[in-house]
Amino acid sequence: MSMFVSARFVSAWFTCACLLLVAPPALAGDPPIARALLAPELAALNDEELARIGAMSPLPALPADPTNRVADSLAAAQLGHRLFFDKRLSPKGISCASCHDPALAFTDAKPLAQGIATARRNTPTILDAARRRWNGWDGKFDSLWSQALSPLENPMEMGSSRARLLQVVRDDPDLRARYNAIFGDFPSELAAGARDPLATVPAPVPATAPATQALIDATTANVLKSLGAYQRKLLSGPAPIDRFVDGLNGKQGGDLDALSPAARRGLATFVSKGGCYQCHRGPSFTDEEFHALGLAGANGRVPDDPARLAAVDFLRANPFNCAGILSDARDSAKANMVKGLRRSSELFGQFRTPSLRGVALTAPYMHDGRFASLDAVAHFYDTLVGASPIGHHGESVLVPLDLGASGRADLVEFLRALGTDVSLGDPWKVNPLVEAARTESQAVGR
Template sequence: MVFLLFCLLGTGCGASEYDPEVPANLAEAVPYPARNPLTKEGVALGRKLFFDPALSGNGKISCASCHQPAKAFTDGKALSTAGITGKQLQRHVPTLVNVAWMDGLFWDGGAKDLESLSFGPLTHPDEMGQNLAALVQKLQQHESYPGLFKKAFGSDSITSAAIGKALAQFERTIISGNSRYDKYVRNEKGTMLNDKELKGLVLFRKHCSSCHTSDFFTDNKYHNNGLDAAYSDENEALAFGRGRITRKPEDIGKYKTPTLRNIAITAPYMHDGRFATLEQVLAHYRTGVKNSPTLAPELQQQGKTGIPVSAEEQTLIIQFLQSLTDDAFINAPVADN
C-alpha cells in the first residue's frame, strides 16, 4: 500500500524514502508536503540541479553561485551582481539554513513553499534568466538527467514542476543545528559556553528572543525593525516588504525575521545588506531605530524606540551570537557537489 501511495503521489516507484537526521533541540523530523515526500533519489537529483549552471539562461550561473555552502548558503555581498545581466539585485541573498521549517519564503514571504521558491530566481531576467520551457527541453536532451528524473519521480518526461520538487527536496536537507550553542543546550559532554557567551545568552533571551524565537532563532513572522521612517511606492512598491505582497497598510515596512544561525559568517545583514557587521546591527537596535506607523511594538519600550542595552551588553550579545556558527554544517560533504 505504501509503495502504491508513493507512485500515486508522483514519486518514482523505485525511489527510496529518505529521513534526514535532525538535531534533537530543533525538531523530531523534517516536514514535507504529501505531494513531495523526501527520497534519496529526489534529494540527489535536487543537489545536482542546485549546483548545475545549466539551469541558467547562459549556462554559467547555478543556485550555488549566490547560495554558497561555505558561507552558510549566502554570498557575502550586500546586493549580488552575480546574475545573468550583472545588474545589482535589490534584495540581499538570504540563507537557506533550515528552510524546511520556514513558513513563507523570501524577505517578503512572496513564495509560499519550497516547491515554488526556485521559479522566481530561475526566471528573473537579472538572476538566472531562464525560460522554463527551454530549461525543460535542455534537461530532456541531457545525457543523464532523464534517467535521474525517472529514478526520482517515476518518469523520464521532465517537467518544470518536477524540477521545483527536486530542488525543494534537497533544500529541505540543508539543516544546521550542531553549533557550540546547540551542543551546550543538549548537554553534550565536553561542550561549554564561556562566561561572556553565557552572559550574552541571558541578554539575548531578554532583549532579542521575542522575534528570534526557539532554537530556529526566528518566529517566521514579519516585523518592521525601524530601518527607515518612510517607504517609497516606486519600483512596484519593493520597499513595502510584506506589504507589497499582502497590500495591507499595516504590513508596510515589515520583513521576515531571519534565522540567526551561522550569523557570524553571513554578513552583511538586513534585507538590503546595509549593515556590514554585527556591531552595526546592534548599534542600530540601540540608537538607530526609526519610528513609523508599523514599527514593531518590541522596539518601542519605555516611551523610546530601540532596545535598551549598553555598549558592554552589546558586545556580550555578539559574543553569544558567535557561538551559533556550525562548523560541521559549513564543511559538510552533503553541502558540496
C-alpha cells in the same frame, strides 16, 4: 527585519497572516533548569527567563512537506543536488550555487544579491530553509519547491525560463534518466523536433498552446520538487548553544563551558532586558512572523519596499503555491494557510524574522544587507541611530537598549555561539559535478 528587538516596545495588532501561524512552543511545561548549575552571569535570571534558555535546544525533527510527494526521496534530492550547481540553467552561466555558495553558508557575502544585475535584497542563507513556514525575506513562497522557480525566471538573477530548465533535463542523458526514474518518462510531447516546444533560442516559441503550457508547468513542478527535496538536506549542525543547554539539563554530552563568560552575559541580555527573544525564540531563534522595525528605506527616510504586502498578492496568485493545481496536497494545512491570507496595509514594509542559527556566518545583515557585521546590527538596536520616522507602517515603537559597548560585545559573542562549521564533511554541501570529476580523475590515475 529584526535582529534584536527591545523588550520595551509597544506592539501593534498583528495581521491575519500572523494569526494563521502556529503559536511558539509553550514554556510552562518545560522542566526547570537547576539553579545550582547556573554560572554567575545567569544567576539573576528569573524562572521565565531560564525557561527561554531551555527552549533554545534541541531542534525538532524536520517538518514534513505533503505538497511535495518526493520531498524525502533520495533520488529526487540527488537530481536536485545536480541541478542546484548546474550553470546551464541560465543563459548567463549562473547557477543556484552562484549566489548560495556552500563555502559562505549558502549566501554570497554581498550586501545585495548579484546575478545578471544587482537585486534589491540580500541573499539569505538556505541552510534550514526547510524549517521555515514561509520562504524569502517577504515570505513570497510557501514551499521550497515553489521558491526555486523565482530566481530562475527573474531577469535580474538567472534570467532564464522554465522551458530552458526542462531543456537541460531533457537533453542531458544522466539528468533525464534520473527524472524518468522518479517521475516516469519525460513527456514525449516536449521532445525536441522540427518545432521544439521548449525552444528558447533564438526566441521563445510563440503562442504556446494551453495544453502544452500546462504540460510544461506540470513537468517544471516535478523538477522544482527535486530542487526542494535537495534543499531539505541543507541543515545546520549542532552549535555551542546546544551543548550548553544540554549541560544545563544534565544531559550526556552537555558542556556548561560551551559558552564563554561573555557569551553567557550576552545570553542573559538576549532573554531578558534586550528583548531579543520576543522575535527570535525557540530552537530556530525566530517567531516565523513578519515585522517592520524601523529601518529607513533606500531613500534614506521612510521604508519604501512593500515587502509582505506585495508578497501576499503574489503568493495568492501563484499557480505553484501549496493550494494550487500543481501541489500534491491542496487541502493540507500549508494550503489552507495560503487560502486564508488576507491583504492589509499593515503588511507594508514587513519582513520575515530570520533564524539566528549560524548568523555569524551570513554577513552582511538585514534584508538589504545594510549592516556589514553583527557589531553594526547590535549598535543599531542599541542606539537606533539611522532609524526611520516613528509610525510609518510600523508595528512597534522601539527605544534604545542602552547596552553600551561592552553589553553589545557580549550580545555579539552569544550570537557567535549559535553557529557551527557548515561543511562538516557533508556531501550535500559540495558540488556533485566537481566531486564526480575528481573521482573519475583519481580512478584514471590508478
